[in-house]
Amino acid sequence: MDPALQKFLHLAADQLTEWMGSAAAATPFPLVRPQPEVAPSPEGADMESLLHDLQTVMDGAFQPSHPGSLAHLDPPPLTASIAADLICAGLNNNLLAEELSPGLSSLEQQLCIWFCSRLGLPENSGGVLASGGTLSNLMGLVVARSASASDQGVIFCSRDAHVSLQKAAMVMGVPADALQQLPVDVNGALCTTALEDALQAMKARGLPCLAVVATAGTTVRGAVDPLLAIAELCAHHGIWLHVDAAIGGVFALSSATSSLMQGLNRADSITLNPQKLLGITKTSSLFLVRDKARLRETFATGLPYMESPTGEHHGGEVGLQGTRPAEVLKLWLGLRQLGEQGITAVLQGALERRRLLAQHLSSDRLQLLSGDLHLLAFRPRWGDAQQTKQWSEHTRSRLLRAGFLLSRPQYDDHHWLKAVLGNPHTTTEHLQQLADLIQSDLPG
Numbered sequence: 001m002d003p004a005l006q007k008f009l010h011l012a013a014d015q016l017t018e019w020m021g022s023a024a025a026a027t028p029f030p031l032v033r034p035q036p037e038v039a040p041s042p043e044g045a046d047m048e049s050l051l052h053d054l055q056t057v058m059d060g061a062f063q064p065s066h067p068g069s070l071a072h073l074d075p076p077p078l079t080a081s082i083a084a085d086l087i088c089a090g091l092n093n094n095l096l097a098e099e100l101s102p103g104l105s106s107l108e109q110q111l112c113i114w115f116c117s118r119l120g121l122p123e124n125s126g127g128v129l130a131s132g133g134t135l136s137n138l139m140g141l142v143v144a145r146s147a148s149a150s151d152q153g154v155i156f157c158s159r160d161a162h163v164s165l166q167k168a169a170m171v172m173g174v175p176a177d178a179l180q181q182l183p184v185d186v187n188g189a190l191c192t193t194a195l196e197d198a199l200q201a202m203k204a205r206g207l208p209c210l211a212v213v214a215t216a217g218t219t220v221r222g223a224v225d226p227l228l229a230i231a232e233l234c235a236h237h238g239i240w241l242h243v244d245a246a247i248g249g250v251f252a253l254s255s256a257t258s259s260l261m262q263g264l265n266r267a268d269s270i271t272l273n274p275q276k277l278l279g280i281t282k283t284s285s286l287f288l289v290r291d292k293a294r295l296r297e298t299f300a301t302g303l304p305y306m307e308s309p310t311g312e313h314h315g316g317e318v319g320l321q322g323t324r325p326a327e328v329l330k331l332w333l334g335l336r337q338l339g340e341q342g343i344t345a346v347l348q349g350a351l352e353r354r355r356l357l358a359q360h361l362s363s364d365r366l367q368l369l370s371g372d373l374h375l376l377a378f379r380p381r382w383g384d385a386q387q388t389k390q391w392s393e394h395t396r397s398r399l400l401r402a403g404f405l406l407s408r409p410q411y412d413d414h415h416w417l418k419a420v421l422g423n424p425h426t427t428t429e430h431l432q433q434l435a436d437l438i439q440s441d442l443p444g
């Protein structure tokens, strides 16, 4: 037993619980940010001074547990997930190879299989955890390319698809115009007729297509592309379908909300980020594939300096990352804490808060932008781009001073304010207060 470790953990835990417990006392985003000492001191610091250093950083941190934290897809962390993250650091296992993480390698494989079966993927499906959705999307396109007859080809996605696809294309070295963004309909979902026309045109010209990427939950408005219709088209043309369900995929976990993800089970590969709504601490992303053999086919290099795995595979041979932490621990324990009922409550609660806020906002005065999920963007109905820029800037800082943090995306040549209603601490009273504040100072 190391008494210094024990004391440090106790004190750090007290400090953290105090920080989280007093979340509502300040604003979600610090108005001043104290600067910590950056360089290590010559003789090293004692515990007291390290805790003081930590407090300085905590005082300048974004506070996801504040009930007015509604800007992004960063909800308050779950208790079990925080504890598991701490244990993960203490275990310091490495998912690169089975001999460095014997039980955890198997837990990751089993949990991916549980996700696949919950999503309705077939028996030989599986996956790997990744440090964020950007990496999962990159893996999706790399696996698609390795499964394709040609290593050239166009990738189709919607205009509202996430910017990580551009990064993936850049890393993969595909030409800049290989990523083709198609129009969306009035609901922000990929226009299937545009996709159909594009695929027909490619076929007529004898050009290869690497993949279609559908988005299940777009970043600005939470729109879900028509997954079933897109899957039909991909099957017809024999094209890999990757679904970026980083935001929406979790809704498939509960029978109460799974109809929102109809067709997700037809994907060849899926990105799903439990970090975005369920309260699993960052980072937590899954890359799931319909045929798990594809992972080894794409990424296995052999690990000649490691013993052969006794289980299915080394974690470093089924994905892009080498050394990585056992992020599975906080995902697994967080889900165990929630249970089936807790998962459903988180998902339904977020949808209900979106519905309530939309109901409180006057659609006569505000243009509301939303899809089927828990995101809601809005701007005044009147005003040109310059006026909406000023309005959004001014209103955002006014709301922050009142304890609400919203984001300010650019969409359709305008600045909007966006609320992500994934914070379970936000009550119906908070939503009414937020709507009143927004509408108390509208132009026109």
Ligand SMILES: Cc1ncc(COP(=O)(O)O)c(C=O)c1O
Binding pocket: 073, 131, 132, 133, 134, 135, 137, 162, 164, 215, 217, 218, 219, 244, 246, 247, 273, 285
């Ligand atoms: C739809 C979508 N896909 C992918 C990503 C990238 O995920 P990450 O930030 O975890 O890399 C995001 C991030 O917001 C997203 O909204």
